[in-house]
Amino acid sequence: MMDDSDEEYQEMEEMAAALVGLYYMSRVKTNPCRDSALSGSAYVKEILNGNKVRCREVCRMDLPVFHKLCDIVRKQGILHDTSRVAIEEQLAMFLFTVGHSAGNRLVQERFQHSGETVSRYFNQVLHALTELSTDFIRPSSNNTPIEILTDSRFYPYFQDCLGAIDGTHVAVIVGADEQALFRDRKGNISQNVMAACSFDLKFTHVLSGWEGSAADGRVLLAAREKDFKVPEGKFYLVDAGYPNLPNFIAPYRGVRYHLKEFGNGRQAPQNAKELFNHRHSSLRNAVERIFGILKARFAILKMPHPFSFPTQAKLVVALCVLHNHIRVECGGDDWVYEEYDSQVQNTDCGIQSEGQSHETVQRSSIKRQLQEAKALRDSIAISMWNDYLK
Numbered sequence: 462m463m464d465d466s467d468e469e470y471q472e473m474e475e476m477a478a479a480l481v482g483l484y485y486m487s488r489v490k491t492n493p494c495r496d497s498a499l500s501g502s503a504y505v506k507e508i509l510n511g512n513k514v515r516c517r518e519v520c521r522m523d524l525p526v527f528h529k530l531c532d533i534v535r536k537q538g539i540l541h542d543t544s545r546v547a548i549e550e551q552l553a554m555f556l557f558t559v560g561h562s563a564g565n566r567l568v569q570e571r572f573q574h575s576g577e578t579v580s581r582y583f584n585q586v587l588h589a590l591t592e593l594s595t596d597f598i599r600p601s602s603n604n605t606p607i608e609i610l611t612d613s614r615f616y617p618y619f620q621d622c623l624g625a626i627d628g629t630h631v632a633v634i635v636g637a638d639e640q641a642l643f644r645d646r647k648g649n650i651s652q653n654v655m656a657a658c659s660f661d662l663k664f665t666h667v668l669s670g671w672e673g674s675a676a677d678g679r680v681l682l683a684a685r686e687k688d689f690k691v692p693e694g695k696f697y698l699v700d701a702g703y704p705n706l707p708n709f710i711a712p713y714r715g716v717r718y719h720l721k722e723f724g725n726g727r728q729a730p731q732n733a734k735e736l737f738n739h740r741h742s743s744l745r746n747a748v749e750r751i752f753g754i755l756k757a758r759f760a761i762l763k764m765p766h767p768f769s770f771p772t773q774a775k776l777v778v779a780l781c782v783l784h785n786h787i788r789v790e791c792g793g794d795d796w797v798y799e800e801y802d803s804q805v806q807n808t809d810c811g812i813q814s815e816g817q818s819h820e821t822v823q824r825s826s827i828k829r830q831l832q833e834a835k836a837l838r839d840s841i842a843i844s845m846w847n848d849y850l851k
Contacts, residue, residue: 501572505550517796520553521560521758522783526790527552533786539589546574546582554579555586559780562764587772590779597782598667601659603692608660614740618841623691624665625698625748626657626709628677629756631669631777634767645673652770654777655680657689657697658751660744663788664781670774677702681709696837698745704827705834712738713838733846737838740845750801755784757801 499507508515509524516524531548534540540548554572557563563571568579601623609615609622630651635643645651651673657666668684681689681703691697691708698710701718705711712718718738723730730736756762759780765773787795 495573520556562760642672669777737842
Protein backbone atom coordinates (compact mmCIF):
# COMPACT_ATOMS: atom_id res chain seq x y z
CA MET A 462 0.00 0.00 0.00
CA MET A 463 1.38 3.43 -1.07
CA ASP A 464 1.56 6.25 1.41
CA ASP A 465 0.76 9.85 0.58
CA SER A 466 4.33 10.68 -0.49
CA ASP A 467 4.40 7.80 -2.97
CA GLU A 468 1.10 8.92 -4.50
CA GLU A 469 2.39 12.47 -4.89
CA TYR A 470 5.57 11.19 -6.54
CA GLN A 471 3.54 9.05 -8.97
CA GLU A 472 1.33 12.01 -9.84
CA MET A 473 4.42 14.11 -10.55
CA GLU A 474 5.82 11.37 -12.82
CA GLU A 475 2.53 11.16 -14.72
CA MET A 476 2.41 14.93 -15.11
CA ALA A 477 6.02 15.06 -16.36
CA ALA A 478 5.30 12.28 -18.83
CA ALA A 479 2.24 14.15 -20.09
CA LEU A 480 4.26 17.32 -20.56
CA VAL A 481 6.98 15.44 -22.44
CA GLY A 482 4.35 13.87 -24.65
CA LEU A 483 2.71 17.23 -25.30
CA TYR A 484 6.04 18.80 -26.23
CA TYR A 485 6.84 15.90 -28.56
CA MET A 486 3.51 16.13 -30.32
CA SER A 487 3.60 19.93 -30.66
CA ARG A 488 7.27 20.46 -31.44
CA VAL A 489 8.96 17.31 -32.62
CA LYS A 490 6.30 15.40 -34.50
CA THR A 491 4.54 18.44 -35.98
CA ASN A 492 4.42 18.57 -39.76
CA PRO A 493 6.60 21.46 -41.00
CA CYS A 494 4.67 24.47 -42.31
CA ARG A 495 7.05 25.12 -45.22
CA ASP A 496 6.74 21.75 -46.91
CA SER A 497 6.67 22.69 -50.60
CA ALA A 498 8.58 20.41 -52.94
CA LEU A 499 10.02 23.55 -54.54
CA SER A 500 12.51 24.95 -52.03
CA GLY A 501 13.73 28.51 -52.13
CA SER A 502 17.03 27.54 -53.70
CA ALA A 503 15.24 25.44 -56.35
CA TYR A 504 12.87 28.32 -57.07
CA VAL A 505 15.75 30.76 -57.56
CA LYS A 506 17.57 28.29 -59.84
CA GLU A 507 14.40 27.97 -61.87
CA ILE A 508 14.14 31.76 -62.17
CA LEU A 509 17.78 32.14 -63.20
CA ASN A 510 17.55 29.39 -65.81
CA GLY A 511 14.10 30.27 -67.11
CA ASN A 512 12.62 32.92 -69.35
CA LYS A 513 14.24 36.35 -68.84
CA VAL A 514 10.84 37.86 -68.08
CA ARG A 515 10.65 35.85 -64.85
CA CYS A 516 13.78 37.51 -63.43
CA ARG A 517 12.34 40.90 -64.34
CA GLU A 518 9.09 40.14 -62.56
CA VAL A 519 10.61 38.64 -59.41
CA CYS A 520 13.83 40.66 -59.01
CA ARG A 521 12.86 43.84 -60.92
CA MET A 522 16.03 43.71 -63.02
CA ASP A 523 17.35 41.82 -66.03
CA LEU A 524 19.19 38.54 -65.52
CA PRO A 525 22.73 39.78 -66.44
CA VAL A 526 22.26 42.72 -64.07
CA PHE A 527 21.28 40.35 -61.26
CA HIS A 528 24.29 38.11 -61.88
CA LYS A 529 26.58 41.14 -61.84
CA LEU A 530 25.14 42.27 -58.51
CA CYS A 531 25.81 38.81 -57.05
CA ASP A 532 29.40 38.98 -58.31
CA ILE A 533 29.95 42.41 -56.72
CA VAL A 534 28.72 41.53 -53.23
CA ARG A 535 30.52 38.17 -53.34
CA LYS A 536 33.86 39.63 -54.44
CA GLN A 537 33.69 42.46 -51.92
CA GLY A 538 32.88 40.03 -49.14
CA ILE A 539 29.85 41.98 -47.89
CA LEU A 540 27.53 38.98 -48.32
CA HIS A 541 28.41 35.32 -47.91
CA ASP A 542 26.95 32.02 -49.06
CA THR A 543 25.76 29.85 -46.18
CA SER A 544 25.08 26.13 -46.02
CA ARG A 545 21.36 26.77 -46.50
CA VAL A 546 21.03 30.06 -48.41
CA ALA A 547 23.27 31.14 -51.27
CA ILE A 548 23.87 34.81 -52.09
CA GLU A 549 21.58 34.51 -55.13
CA GLU A 550 18.68 33.48 -52.91
CA GLN A 551 19.46 36.14 -50.30
CA LEU A 552 19.32 38.85 -52.95
CA ALA A 553 16.24 37.35 -54.60
CA MET A 554 14.33 37.41 -51.30
CA PHE A 555 15.29 41.04 -50.74
CA LEU A 556 14.42 42.11 -54.29
CA PHE A 557 11.12 40.23 -54.18
CA THR A 558 10.27 42.08 -50.96
CA VAL A 559 11.15 45.59 -52.17
CA GLY A 560 9.97 45.10 -55.74
CA HIS A 561 6.48 43.94 -54.78
CA SER A 562 6.22 45.24 -51.20
CA ALA A 563 5.84 41.59 -50.25
CA GLY A 564 5.21 40.89 -46.56
CA ASN A 565 7.32 38.55 -44.49
CA ARG A 566 4.72 35.75 -44.59
CA LEU A 567 4.49 35.89 -48.38
CA VAL A 568 8.29 35.69 -48.67
CA GLN A 569 8.28 32.76 -46.23
CA GLU A 570 5.84 30.88 -48.42
CA ARG A 571 7.54 31.71 -51.70
CA PHE A 572 11.08 30.84 -50.54
CA GLN A 573 10.18 28.22 -47.92
CA HIS A 574 12.03 29.77 -45.00
CA SER A 575 11.02 30.80 -41.50
CA GLY A 576 10.08 34.37 -40.71
CA GLU A 577 13.28 34.79 -38.71
CA THR A 578 15.39 33.63 -41.65
CA VAL A 579 13.61 35.97 -44.06
CA SER A 580 14.05 38.92 -41.71
CA ARG A 581 17.70 38.14 -41.01
CA TYR A 582 18.70 38.00 -44.65
CA PHE A 583 16.67 41.08 -45.50
CA ASN A 584 18.67 43.08 -42.98
CA GLN A 585 21.98 41.58 -44.10
CA VAL A 586 21.32 42.51 -47.74
CA LEU A 587 20.13 45.97 -46.71
CA HIS A 588 23.35 46.52 -44.78
CA ALA A 589 25.45 45.28 -47.71
CA LEU A 590 23.75 47.62 -50.19
CA THR A 591 24.14 50.65 -47.95
CA GLU A 592 27.85 49.80 -47.67
CA LEU A 593 28.00 50.04 -51.47
CA SER A 594 26.51 53.55 -51.45
CA THR A 595 29.90 55.27 -51.27
CA ASP A 596 30.92 53.49 -54.47
CA PHE A 597 27.64 53.72 -56.35
CA ILE A 598 26.29 57.14 -55.32
CA ARG A 599 29.07 59.60 -56.13
CA PRO A 600 29.30 63.22 -57.26
CA SER A 601 29.35 63.63 -61.01
CA SER A 602 32.33 64.96 -62.92
CA ASN A 603 32.92 68.71 -62.98
CA ASN A 604 33.02 68.57 -66.77
CA THR A 605 30.06 69.79 -68.80
CA PRO A 606 27.57 66.89 -69.04
CA ILE A 607 27.31 65.36 -72.49
CA GLU A 608 23.54 65.91 -72.45
CA ILE A 609 24.21 69.67 -72.29
CA LEU A 610 27.30 69.75 -74.48
CA THR A 611 25.53 68.12 -77.43
CA ASP A 612 22.27 70.09 -77.28
CA SER A 613 22.15 73.65 -78.60
CA ARG A 614 19.16 74.42 -76.38
CA PHE A 615 21.35 74.02 -73.31
CA TYR A 616 24.89 74.77 -74.41
CA PRO A 617 26.65 77.04 -73.64
CA TYR A 618 24.04 78.51 -71.29
CA PHE A 619 24.05 75.62 -68.78
CA GLN A 620 27.64 74.52 -69.32
CA ASP A 621 28.40 74.85 -65.59
CA CYS A 622 25.35 72.86 -64.52
CA LEU A 623 26.14 69.51 -62.87
CA GLY A 624 22.65 68.10 -62.46
CA ALA A 625 19.24 68.60 -60.87
CA ILE A 626 18.00 68.50 -57.29
CA ASP A 627 14.58 67.91 -55.80
CA GLY A 628 12.82 66.35 -52.86
CA THR A 629 10.33 63.52 -52.95
CA HIS A 630 8.03 62.11 -50.31
CA VAL A 631 8.33 58.40 -49.57
CA ALA A 632 5.60 56.69 -47.56
CA VAL A 633 6.64 55.48 -44.09
CA ILE A 634 5.08 53.87 -41.04
CA VAL A 635 5.76 55.51 -37.68
CA GLY A 636 4.17 55.45 -34.23
CA ALA A 637 1.07 57.49 -33.48
CA ASP A 638 3.09 59.90 -31.32
CA GLU A 639 5.32 60.79 -34.29
CA GLN A 640 2.76 61.05 -37.06
CA ALA A 641 2.28 64.81 -36.75
CA LEU A 642 5.95 65.39 -37.61
CA PHE A 643 5.83 63.01 -40.55
CA ARG A 644 2.57 64.28 -42.02
CA ASP A 645 3.33 66.13 -45.27
CA ARG A 646 1.37 68.90 -46.96
CA LYS A 647 -0.90 66.38 -48.66
CA GLY A 648 -1.77 64.76 -45.34
CA ASN A 649 0.26 61.61 -45.96
CA ILE A 650 2.73 60.07 -43.51
CA SER A 651 6.08 60.25 -45.28
CA GLN A 652 9.78 60.97 -45.09
CA ASN A 653 11.21 63.79 -47.19
CA VAL A 654 14.09 62.53 -49.32
CA MET A 655 16.45 64.95 -51.07
CA ALA A 656 18.37 63.72 -54.09
CA ALA A 657 20.73 65.15 -56.68
CA CYS A 658 21.03 63.40 -60.00
CA SER A 659 23.05 63.67 -63.16
CA PHE A 660 21.39 64.13 -66.55
CA ASP A 661 22.15 60.52 -67.46
CA LEU A 662 19.77 59.56 -64.64
CA LYS A 663 22.11 58.44 -61.90
CA PHE A 664 21.79 59.49 -58.27
CA THR A 665 24.81 61.55 -57.19
CA HIS A 666 23.68 62.40 -53.66
CA VAL A 667 20.85 61.12 -51.45
CA LEU A 668 19.74 62.31 -48.03
CA SER A 669 16.86 60.36 -46.50
CA GLY A 670 15.28 60.27 -43.06
CA TRP A 671 13.77 63.75 -42.78
CA GLU A 672 10.21 64.12 -41.53
CA GLY A 673 7.52 64.64 -44.15
CA SER A 674 6.68 68.03 -42.66
CA ALA A 675 10.21 69.34 -43.34
CA ALA A 676 10.51 71.82 -46.21
CA ASP A 677 12.69 70.87 -49.18
CA GLY A 678 14.93 73.88 -48.57
CA ARG A 679 15.57 72.82 -44.98
CA VAL A 680 16.61 69.35 -46.11
CA LEU A 681 18.93 70.82 -48.74
CA LEU A 682 20.49 73.09 -46.12
CA ALA A 683 21.08 70.05 -43.89
CA ALA A 684 22.73 68.22 -46.79
CA ARG A 685 25.04 71.18 -47.42
CA GLU A 686 25.95 71.35 -43.73
CA LYS A 687 26.69 67.63 -43.72
CA ASP A 688 28.66 66.55 -46.79
CA PHE A 689 27.03 67.84 -49.98
CA LYS A 690 29.49 70.24 -51.62
CA VAL A 691 29.12 72.09 -54.92
CA PRO A 692 32.38 73.11 -56.64
CA GLU A 693 33.03 76.83 -57.08
CA GLY A 694 31.40 78.16 -60.23
CA LYS A 695 29.12 75.13 -60.67
CA PHE A 696 25.42 74.83 -59.97
CA TYR A 697 22.41 72.51 -59.88
CA LEU A 698 18.91 73.20 -61.19
CA VAL A 699 16.13 73.34 -58.58
CA ASP A 700 12.43 74.11 -58.76
CA ALA A 701 10.66 77.26 -57.64
CA GLY A 702 10.17 75.90 -54.13
CA TYR A 703 13.85 76.58 -53.42
CA PRO A 704 15.53 79.98 -53.09
CA ASN A 705 17.55 81.04 -56.12
CA LEU A 706 21.20 80.85 -55.01
CA PRO A 707 24.51 80.83 -56.92
CA ASN A 708 24.90 77.03 -56.64
CA PHE A 709 21.18 76.28 -56.97
CA ILE A 710 19.48 78.00 -59.88
CA ALA A 711 15.69 78.17 -59.70
CA PRO A 712 13.25 79.25 -62.44
CA TYR A 713 11.57 82.65 -62.55
CA ARG A 714 8.47 82.71 -60.40
CA GLY A 715 5.17 83.93 -61.82
CA VAL A 716 6.31 82.92 -65.32
CA ARG A 717 5.22 79.86 -67.32
CA TYR A 718 7.45 76.96 -66.34
CA HIS A 719 6.15 73.42 -66.68
CA LEU A 720 6.23 71.83 -70.11
CA LYS A 721 2.46 71.42 -70.10
CA GLU A 722 2.07 75.18 -69.81
CA PHE A 723 3.82 75.52 -73.16
CA GLY A 724 1.43 73.06 -74.82
CA ASN A 725 4.20 70.44 -74.81
CA GLY A 726 6.15 72.50 -77.35
CA ARG A 727 3.24 73.88 -79.37
CA GLN A 728 3.27 77.32 -77.70
CA ALA A 729 6.55 79.15 -78.14
CA PRO A 730 8.10 81.19 -75.30
CA GLN A 731 7.29 84.88 -75.58
CA ASN A 732 10.24 86.46 -73.76
CA ALA A 733 13.61 85.73 -72.18
CA LYS A 734 12.20 84.59 -68.86
CA GLU A 735 9.77 82.16 -70.48
CA LEU A 736 12.50 80.73 -72.70
CA PHE A 737 14.78 80.29 -69.69
CA ASN A 738 12.02 78.58 -67.71
CA HIS A 739 11.10 76.30 -70.60
CA ARG A 740 14.64 75.04 -71.06
CA HIS A 741 15.25 74.91 -67.32
CA SER A 742 12.16 72.70 -66.99
CA SER A 743 13.21 70.46 -69.89
CA LEU A 744 16.62 69.89 -68.32
CA ARG A 745 15.49 69.62 -64.69
CA ASN A 746 12.91 67.02 -65.69
CA ALA A 747 15.68 64.43 -65.16
CA VAL A 748 15.16 64.47 -61.40
CA GLU A 749 11.40 64.04 -61.74
CA ARG A 750 11.95 61.12 -64.08
CA ILE A 751 14.50 59.40 -61.85
CA PHE A 752 12.14 59.54 -58.86
CA GLY A 753 9.31 58.19 -61.00
CA ILE A 754 11.45 55.31 -62.24
CA LEU A 755 12.63 54.45 -58.72
CA LYS A 756 9.07 54.27 -57.37
CA ALA A 757 7.83 52.35 -60.42
CA ARG A 758 10.51 49.69 -59.94
CA PHE A 759 10.29 49.29 -56.16
CA ALA A 760 6.71 49.18 -54.87
CA ILE A 761 7.82 49.26 -51.24
CA LEU A 762 8.44 53.01 -51.63
CA LYS A 763 4.68 53.47 -52.04
CA MET A 764 3.50 50.66 -49.75
CA PRO A 765 5.87 50.65 -46.77
CA HIS A 766 6.44 47.96 -44.15
CA PRO A 767 6.49 48.56 -40.38
CA PHE A 768 10.27 48.46 -40.10
CA SER A 769 12.01 50.73 -37.62
CA PHE A 770 12.33 54.24 -39.02
CA PRO A 771 16.15 54.04 -39.37
CA THR A 772 15.62 50.92 -41.50
CA GLN A 773 13.02 52.72 -43.64
CA ALA A 774 15.47 55.60 -44.17
CA LYS A 775 18.36 53.24 -45.05
CA LEU A 776 16.12 51.39 -47.47
CA VAL A 777 15.77 54.47 -49.69
CA VAL A 778 19.55 54.75 -50.03
CA ALA A 779 19.86 51.02 -50.76
CA LEU A 780 17.27 51.26 -53.54
CA CYS A 781 19.10 54.24 -55.05
CA VAL A 782 22.24 52.07 -55.10
CA LEU A 783 20.30 49.39 -56.97
CA HIS A 784 18.96 52.01 -59.40
CA ASN A 785 22.48 53.20 -60.23
CA HIS A 786 23.73 49.62 -60.58
CA ILE A 787 20.94 48.81 -63.02
CA ARG A 788 21.56 52.02 -64.96
CA VAL A 789 25.27 51.27 -65.34
CA GLU A 790 24.85 47.63 -66.30
CA CYS A 791 22.03 48.27 -68.76
CA GLY A 792 23.92 51.15 -70.35
CA GLY A 793 20.68 53.10 -70.60
CA ASP A 794 16.95 52.53 -70.28
CA ASP A 795 15.40 49.14 -69.56
CA TRP A 796 11.77 48.02 -69.68
CA VAL A 797 10.80 49.95 -66.52
CA TYR A 798 11.76 53.23 -68.20
CA GLU A 799 9.62 52.32 -71.20
CA GLU A 800 6.62 51.50 -68.99
CA TYR A 801 7.04 54.68 -66.95
CA ASP A 802 7.47 56.93 -69.98
CA SER A 803 4.36 55.49 -71.61
CA GLN A 804 2.37 56.27 -68.46
CA VAL A 805 3.44 59.91 -68.32
CA GLN A 806 3.25 60.55 -72.06
CA ASN A 807 1.24 63.68 -72.85
CA THR A 808 1.28 64.70 -69.21
CA ASP A 809 3.37 67.19 -67.32
CA CYS A 810 6.27 65.17 -65.90
CA GLY A 811 7.31 68.02 -63.63
CA ILE A 812 5.78 68.28 -60.18
CA GLN A 813 4.25 71.63 -59.37
CA SER A 814 6.01 73.37 -56.53
CA GLU A 815 3.97 73.42 -53.35
CA GLY A 816 5.34 76.82 -52.39
CA GLN A 817 6.95 75.49 -49.26
CA SER A 818 8.60 77.91 -46.91
CA HIS A 819 12.32 77.43 -46.30
CA GLU A 820 14.63 77.98 -43.41
CA THR A 821 16.31 81.35 -43.41
CA VAL A 822 19.94 81.30 -44.45
CA GLN A 823 22.23 83.55 -42.43
CA ARG A 824 21.12 87.09 -43.18
CA SER A 825 24.69 88.35 -43.49
CA SER A 826 25.16 86.42 -46.71
CA ILE A 827 21.70 85.70 -48.10
CA LYS A 828 21.25 89.10 -49.78
CA ARG A 829 24.58 88.84 -51.58
CA GLN A 830 23.88 85.27 -52.67
CA LEU A 831 20.45 86.18 -54.00
CA GLN A 832 21.91 89.07 -55.99
CA GLU A 833 24.66 86.89 -57.45
CA ALA A 834 22.19 84.16 -58.38
CA LYS A 835 19.78 86.65 -59.96
CA ALA A 836 22.58 88.16 -62.04
CA LEU A 837 23.68 84.69 -63.19
CA ARG A 838 20.17 83.64 -64.09
CA ASP A 839 19.45 86.91 -65.91
CA SER A 840 22.68 86.69 -67.91
CA ILE A 841 21.83 83.15 -69.01
CA ALA A 842 18.28 84.13 -69.92
CA ILE A 843 19.31 87.19 -71.95
CA SER A 844 22.05 85.34 -73.82
CA MET A 845 19.66 82.48 -74.54
CA TRP A 846 16.93 84.86 -75.78
CA ASN A 847 19.27 86.84 -78.02
CA ASP A 848 20.45 83.63 -79.70
CA TYR A 849 16.87 82.39 -79.98
CA LEU A 850 15.82 85.54 -81.90
CA LYS A 851 18.63 85.21 -84.44
